Amino acid sequence: MTTPARPANRHHRRPRGEGQWALGYREPLNKNEESKKNDDGLNVRQRIIDIYSKGGFDSIDPADLRGRMRWYGLYTQRRPGIDGGKTAVLEPEELDDRYFMMRVRIDGGRLNLAQLRAIAEISNLYGRGTADVTDRQNIQLHWIEIESVPDIWERLEAVGLSTTEACGDTPRVILGCPLAGIDTDEVLDGTPLIQEIYDKYIGDPAYSNLPRKFKTAVSGCPAHCTVHEINDVAFVGVVNEQGERGYDLWVGGGLSTNPMLAKRLGVFVTPEQVSAVWAGVIGIFRDYGYRRLRHRARLKFLVSDWGVEKFRQILETEYLGHALADGPGPELPRNGRRDHVGVFPQKDGNFYVGFAPRVGRLSGDALHLIADIAERHGSDRVHTTVEQKLVILDVAPDQVDSIVAELEANDLRVNPSTFRRQTMACTGIEFCKLAIVETKATGASLIDELERRLPDFKQPLTINLNGCPNSCARVQVADIGLKGQRVVNDAGEQVEGFQVHLGGSLGVNAGFGRKVRGLKTTAEELPDYVERVVRNFDKQRNEGETFSEWVQRADEADLK
Structure with a gap:
């Protein structure tokens, strides 16, 4: 007797395509894919030069404004004064400012002084003096107007830099x-x-x-x-x-x-x-x-x-x-540590000098100053790191003491505290349309507070602040990762705060941070929280034990 064929199980339907080109799925399955199919992002450059820079912000096609312009390192900034609680609620056009963030790509982190000065000049001419070193070795400028973009590109390209595919x-x-x-x-x-x-x-x-x-x-x-x-x-x-x-x-x-x-x-x-x-x-x-x-x-x-x-x-x-x-x-x-901060010998007998700005925040004037200091001490190379730091290369042995003294005198720390050296912050709500909380100023003030409260703490400790869940500042792999969100304070008010991840790391024992149930802090209480956890670690750690290792065995009470 032949066994009858089993009816098709309605729960075993063919899975929906993931839009993979190699498997024949060429029709766009969302607006982003449709926009890219309609016109390659690289084609927006000529429209910026020929149309938008001449017609101004209102002449920009919305599909270019919120899509293809990223192919040349341009995002609209967040309009000032919009509360973080509205980030996910408002439409893109309600969040857009009429100014842009511009990301200058610095492949390999390599800059000569002509390039550094070109960025500094652009910052002061067109970016209200803004310049942030990112954790991907780029420099970001803000307050850029569309009318200025062609001239900025000419200045960058004249020294061998570009914004091509810096985003998108x-x-x-x-x-x-x-x-x-x-x-x-x-x-x-x-x-x-x-x-x-x-x-x-x-x-x-x-x-x-x-x-x-x-x-x-x-x-x-x-x-x-x-x-x-x-x-x-x-x-x-x-x-x-x-x-x-x-x-x-x-x-x-x-x-x-x-x-x-x-x-x-x-x-x-x-x-x-x-x-x-x-x-x-x-x-x-x-x-x-x-x-x-x-x-x-x-x-x-x-x-x-x-x-x-x-x-x-x-x-x-x-x-x-x-x-x-x-x-x-x-x-x-x-x-x-991975950041190359400090003074170390090179292969050729010279020295490199790595130094720490505050959470990557610099300015056009600061970039000019760094270029001048490097030049006075015989260097033509200033490189960026993935930890929002900078390194001056090729310093002769008899120039080391002088360059260190001059950098330190200008608050560019060659011998920073752990907190200055290893606190990192993304752009945050000041400029980013995805952000929920402020990060740069919060990170800078956190450094000051921790240096005042814990002047003798010397252990490696990474503190990464992110303004939203997207982890541009790598919160999951930080010792103390702080993911921005709205939290309720003791008065029952919704305020800026952070979800806390603890004990993330890369390297020998790479892994993501531990999330303790309900562990959050307001931005205002952040210095108290970090001080408390750091003191617990310092008191309980074994010889040679890292913060991330301690977190894995610590009682939850000591992490709160």
């Missing part, structure tokens, strides 16, 4: 160690490869329509300063069993509201292969990345679903046309 669904700035080529312990210098990727692919329409943003790091830094664990693709310097120097490939890292650490593919990439492998990884993202839902459109979701074996197979067979050799993982990061 594009390959954004490529992170690199600011000490590349000079660090006495580096595995290899990634600078030529960063330049090769930039020259070949940045501004190429073949890679200008991605499902979402795409973040890259290339580095042979022994301190692992480019946070390879949280990039979409990262090339980490290694030495294989034959003594050859090359790169270990990591893919699928990212934070935001659904954080994931990058995964090793287990391959050895020679320097000659890097740009082709990079193009293969970003090609997979372009073709197989999820385009249906914006919140699932980062590469990390594809890597998580596929696994590293399938990802490697697709990379080798469909994009490279050859197998990659197996390779070793990176050595443990060099002892110390």
Whole structure:
């Protein structure tokens, strides 16, 4: 007797497509994808030059204003005076100011003095003196008017800088160690490869329509300063069993509201292969990345679903046309902190001097001052770090004491407190349309308070403030991560505050911070909260124990 066919189970329908081009889903599944299909973001440049800069803000097409202009590093600022509680309620046009944030991409963090001075000049001429160093080595300006943009581009391009693909669904700035080529312990210098990727692919329409943003790091830094664990693709310097120097490939890292650490593919990439492998990884993202839902459109979701074996197979067979050799993982990061703050020797007998502004906040005048100090001490290079710091390179031994004294005298700390050195903040509600709370001023005042209250505290401790859940300031991997939200104070009023993440870290024991149920603080009570937790740590820690290690074993009462 033949068994009858089972009826189709209505719960086992074919899953909806994720909008993956490689699987034939070419029709846009949301407004962002429709906008990109209608016109490549790179095409907005000519309209800015020919139409919008001449016709003013009101002449800008809304699809360009809130979409394609990001392909050239431009976002509208938040209109002043809008309460954080209204961030998610108001329409984009109600949040828009008539001014722009402009992001200048600084690939590898490398600036010469002509470039630094050009940014300083633009800041003072067109940006009301604003200049913030980001945790992706860029410099952001504010208060930019559309009429000024063509002149700004001319000034930047005259010194070899650009804003091309600094934002948008594009390959954004490529992170690199600011000490590349000079660090006495580096595995290899990634600078030529960063330049090769930039020259070949940045501004190429073949890679200008991605499902979402795409973040890259290339580095042979022994301190692992480019946070390879949280990039979409990262090339980490290694030495294989034959003594050859090359790169270990990591893919699928990212934070935001659904954080994931990058995964090793287990391959050895020679320097000659890097740009082709990079193009293969970003090609997979372009073709197989999820385009249906914006919140699932980062590469990390594809890597998580596929696994590293399938990802490697697709990379080798469909994009490279050859197998990659197996390779070793990176050595443990060099002892110390990842930020390159302080005075250290270079390979050539000179010294580099790293210093800490307050939460990355600078100004046009400060950039001019830094350039002048560097020049007076024989340097033509000032590089940015991924920790919102700067490094002056090539300082002769007999100039070190003088440059340190001059930087310190101008509140650019070469020997900062732990709190000055390791507190980081995103843009916050001052300018960002996504933000719920203020961050820069809150972070700066927190530093002052903690230095006053805990002058003898010397242990490493990262404190990261973010104005919204998107984690631009990397709250999940900070010792104390502070995610901005509205909270209720003792008087029952809704005020600015933070959800607290504790004990996140990258490096040896990479992992995300612990969330203690209901652990929040108002912005006003933040210094009291941090002081209390830091004192508990200092009192209870074992010899050599880090803050993140202590958090894993601490009683909840000591974390509140």
